[in-house]
Amino acid sequence: VNAEIIAVGSELLTPQRIDTNSLFLTEKLNQIGFEVVRKTIVGDDRPRLADELRQARDSSELVITSGGIGPTLDDLTRDAASDAVGRKLVYVPAVVEAIEERFRRFNRKMAEINKRQGYVLEGCEILPNPNGTAPGQYFQDEKGILIILPGPPRELKPMFEQHCVPRLLQLDSPDKYYTATLRVALMPESEVDERIGPIYSAEPRVATTILASPGDIQVHLRAKAATLEQARDIAEALALKVEAELGKTVYSQAHEGLVDVVARLFRERQLTIATAESCTGGLLAEMLTSRAGSSEYFRGGFVSYSEQAKIETLGVPAETIRDHGVYSAETAAQMALAARRKLGTSLGFGITGVAGPDEGTEETPVGTVFLALADQTGATVTKRNLGGDRERIRGMAALVALEMLRHRILGIE
Amino acid sequence: VNAEIIAVGSELLTPQRIDTNSLFLTEKLNQIGFEVVRKTIVGDDRPRLADELRQARDSSELVITSGGIGPTLDDLTRDAASDAVGRKLVYVPAVVEAIEERFRRFNRKMAEINKRQGYVLEGCEILPNPNGTAPGQYFQDEKGILIILPGPPRELKPMFEQHCVPRLLQLDSPDKYYTATLRVALMPESEVDERIGPIYSAEPRVATTILASPGDIQVHLRAKAATLEQARDIAEALALKVEAELGKTVYSQAHEGLVDVVARLFRERQLTIATAESCTGGLLAEMLTSRAGSSEYFRGGFVSYSEQAKIETLGVPAETIRDHGVYSAETAAQMALAARRKLGTSLGFGITGVAGPDEGTEETPVGTVFLALADQTGATVTKRNLGGDRERIRGMAALVALEMLRHRILGIE
Numbered sequence: 114v115n116a117e118i119i120a121v122g123s124e125l126l127t128p129q130r131i132d133t134n135s136l137f138l139t140e141k142l143n144q145i146g147f148e149v150v151r152k153t154i155v156g157d158d159r160p161r162l163a164d165e166l167r168q169a170r171d172s173s174e175l176v177i178t179s180g181g182i183g184p185t186l187d188d189l190t191r192d193a194a195s196d197a198v199g200r201k202l203v204y205v206p207a208v209v210e211a212i213e214e215r216f217r218r219f220n221r222k223m224a225e226i227n228k229r230q231g232y233v234l235e236g237c238e239i240l241p242n243p244n245g246t247a248p249g250q251y252f253q254d255e256k257g258i259l260i261i262l263p264g265p266p267r268e269l270k271p272m273f274e275q276h277c278v279p280r281l282l283q284l285d286s287p288d289k290y291y292t293a294t295l296r297v298a299l300m301p302e303s304e305v306d307e308r309i310g311p312i313y314s315a316e317p318r319v320a321t322t323i324l325a326s327p328g329d330i331q332v333h334l335r336a337k338a339a340t341l342e343q344a345r346d347i348a349e350a351l352a353l354k355v356e357a358e359l360g361k362t363v364y365s366q367a368h369e370g371l372v373d374v375v376a377r378l379f380r381e382r383q384l385t386i387a388t389a390e391s392c393t394g395g396l397l398a399e400m401l402t403s404r405a406g407s408s409e410y411f412r413g414g415f416v417s418y419s420e421q422a423k424i425e426t427l428g429v430p431a432e433t434i435r436d437h438g439v440y441s442a443e444t445a446a447q448m449a450l451a452a453r454r455k456l457g458t459s460l461g462f463g464i465t466g467v468a469g470p471d472e473g474t475e476e477t478p479v480g481t482v483f484l485a486l487a488d489q490t491g492a493t494v495t496k497r498n499l500g501g502d503r504e505r506i507r508g509m510a511a512l513v514a515l516e517m518l519r520h521r522i523l524g525i526e
Numbered sequence: 527v528n529a530e531i532i533a534v535g536s537e538l539l540t541p542q543r544i545d546t547n548s549l550f551l552t553e554k555l556n557q558i559g560f561e562v563v564r565k566t567i568v569g570d571d572r573p574r575l576a577d578e579l580r581q582a583r584d585s586s587e588l589v590i591t592s593g594g595i596g597p598t599l600d601d602l603t604r605d606a607a608s609d610a611v612g613r614k615l616v617y618v619p620a621v622v623e624a625i626e627e628r629f630r631r632f633n634r635k636m637a638e639i640n641k642r643q644g645y646v647l648e649g650c651e652i653l654p655n656p657n658g659t660a661p662g663q664y665f666q667d668e669k670g671i672l673i674i675l676p677g678p679p680r681e682l683k684p685m686f687e688q689h690c691v692p693r694l695l696q697l698d699s700p701d702k703y704y705t706a707t708l709r710v711a712l713m714p715e716s717e718v719d720e721r722i723g724p725i726y727s728a729e730p731r732v733a734t735t736i737l738a739s740p741g742d743i744q745v746h747l748r749a750k751a752a753t754l755e756q757a758r759d760i761a762e763a764l765a766l767k768v769e770a771e772l773g774k775t776v777y778s779q780a781h782e783g784l785v786d787v788v789a790r791l792f793r794e795r796q797l798t799i800a801t802a803e804s805c806t807g808g809l810l811a812e813m814l815t816s817r818a819g820s821s822e823y824f825r826g827g828f829v830s831y832s833e834q835a836k837i838e839t840l841g842v843p844a845e846t847i848r849d850h851g852v853y854s855a856e857t858a859a860q861m862a863l864a865a866r867r868k869l870g871t872s873l874g875f876g877i878t879g880v881a882g883p884d885e886g887t888e889e890t891p892v893g894t895v896f897l898a899l900a901d902q903t904g905a906t907v908t909k910r911n912l913g914g915d916r917e918r919i920r921g922m923a924a925l926v927a928l929e930m931l932r933h934r935i936l937g938i939e
Contacts, residue, residue: 394815402807413835422826
């Protein structure tokens with residue numbers, strides 16, 4: 114079933130703001146068998162929005178708006194919806210009473226202007242909003258369904274999940290969709306596609322999308338079938354085949370990111386870590402401590418940016434740097450060993466390299482990074498030549514480090 | 527003059543992808559006097575895209591598309607544009623020769639399918655694409671202007687700046703716009719608005735937008751006038767008044783972010799810094815080293831997450847932690863002093879606190895953060911009670927740290 118999403122608000126037409134509600138809505142809609150065929154962003158302009166609603170309802174059975182239902186004169190979604198569907202707005206005292214009650218709970222008095230929020234499309238179902246003042250609206254006529262949602266994500270998301278998804282699931286629709294996801298670390302998009310192309314091409318009931326961001330590929334397998342259960346079975350059977358081909362580079366079958374996976378592994382195995390970073394400037398430590406409960410496994414880190422910091426505070430032997438250079442496998446290994454020794458952890462990690470844009474040489478051009486993982490038996494070092502700008506090189510180096518940790522903990526060669 | 531932007535591509539209708547080209551285009555268009563009144567995202571669907579183009583051209587003088595001009599059968603923007611404007615596509619051998627030449631440069635042979643990219647709207651101007659294969663198109667008829675751009679940002683951006691902006695600037699248009707920007711650190715949006723509302727309301731020629739992200743407010747003052755010079759004068763005169771009201775919380779009059787400003791100040795004043803972080807887990811170090819040339823001022827940092835790391839490797843006196851607790855002004859001060867002493871820098875910074883979601887107590891609830899700045903005269907400590915989740919508390923603490931550094935370096939009380 115086709116769906117369209119219209120985000121309302123002049124602030125969404127500035128160079129600084131982007132509509133992200135539609136990503137959440139698309140994900141939820143896809144899960145229950147709706148396909149988003151168009152997304153639009155319009156300003157606070159009643160005739161333009163009314164036009165947009167008419168066009169959308171002409172071409173799609175489900176239309177969802179977000180935003181433009183606050184109390185101010187700029188909030189015109191109610192009026193435009195009334196113009197577009199040809200129903201008048203009716204005043205519902207219970208809605209305003211709920212808003213008044215909400216203000217009382219916060220020891221404030223409701224402003225007169227909030228009464229505007231008491232007007233809804235005649236014949237709609239009112240969707241309660243425990244997280245804000247504006248109620249949502251679920252309207253259905255012979256043309257299709259129109260859902261009017263508030264703009265703030267913390268109001269929109271629970272309202273859609275609790276009040277819209279159940280209603281939409283009850284509709285008789287010919288097709289259901291289910292999406293299985295695989296996440297792959299550090300394999301180029303072209304290689305992923307080359308390897309799994311023959312597999313997914315042989316399954317015409319599944320639409321495959323490969324989404325690439327640096328070092329992190331998501332493979333989405335979306336199956337279409339008569340029931341949700343059938344769609345799920347088809348998608349997951351294909352996911353198993355794809356995973357068998359990609360092997361251990363698949364780090365997650367779900368929405369867990371690489372940081373979440375590594376954090377979970379550290380906690381499950383009761384391991385601890387200390388880091389010593391140069392070119393990544395603390396990014397690996399920041400990632401490892403970004404999840405709740407990280408103090409269980411992360412003891413501490415060194416950002417040994419200067420040579421002095423490496424030698425005096427971290428304890429890398431001066432002769433290692435003198436003999437092999439600061440960008441070398443030997444220095445990375447000594448950093449990892451020193452971090453582990455200083456903090457008495459099960460693992461130590463060291464990173465040194467050239468993030469650029471300056472300081473590259475012929476021997477160690479910009480993007481050269483040495484990564485060392487130390488345990489009680491010593492240190493193993495990986496050298497990478499990473500492409501891109503400073504931010505990308507730092508980000509990729511941290512991802513390589515996380516993947517080295519994941520492999521080590523899981524015993525993957 | 528009204529403009530609309532249409533992003534083309536089914537991948538932009540998935541839950542994972544978002545159109546960001548339109549942010550760049552909006553910024554550039556606003557600078558030269560165009561107002562974006564609608565943005566649309568449509569899939570690779572020829573009739574739908576043709577409809578969309580017709581509607582957009584009916585309501586706006588300038589329509590820009592991005593994407594859908596690659597070589598594959600999914601790339602349908604050319605055909606849909608032909609349907610919408612009622613001109614046929616013509617084959618331009620020179621375009622294909624340029625593509626062949628590009629392939630030769632990379633020692634590859636052009637595939638037959640790339641010849642599709644040689645077709646353009648009859649009567650258009652061809653926009654060269656040094657960064658990819660697909661040329662852009664600039665088409666003008668009695669209805670208005672249609673610009674067809676490639677999807678990849680690294681192809682779209684230079685093409686728009688070099689080949690479209692100059693053409694659009696030559697159009698006779700009634701109004702010109704200029705936007706002045708002020709960036710404000712750590713002041714709540716409501717306070718900014720309360721203080722500057724009376725000032726901007728008194729200037730009807732300027733449209734004011736306040737964009738808030740945690741700890742960072744941008745005030746955009748967009749003036750409309752007959753010439754660009756007049757618009758700039760109006761916007762900048764108002765910006766001066768707004769800045770006088772907001773005072774030293776205004777950290778930038780341009781697109782320089784807070785990290786850029788602090789990095790620049792360190793380099794200009796030839797100061798150096800060392801950090802000792804607990805709850806921020808390396809985030810401050812990561813920010814301070816995120817810009818090129820940071821080794822000039824950043825010597826090193828400690829992520830002293832465990833008590834052991836604070837006492838043994840950083841050198842915080844054990845009795846400070848015993849007597850005052852790990853979350854205390856005294857511990858923060860000792861962290862800052864120790865980091866400065868260990869690395870011999872002009873400044874030292876220490877952060878300790880509770881990022882949550884656990885470990886809060888009555889005395890130090892989640893969000894309590896102590897920030898210390900040390901120099902040769904000792905350490906000064908600030909206590910903050912920050913709201914939000916773990917990620918927000920860490921991010922805000924790092925922003926407070928950057929702002930403390932900015933104030934100290936500039937001698938702001």
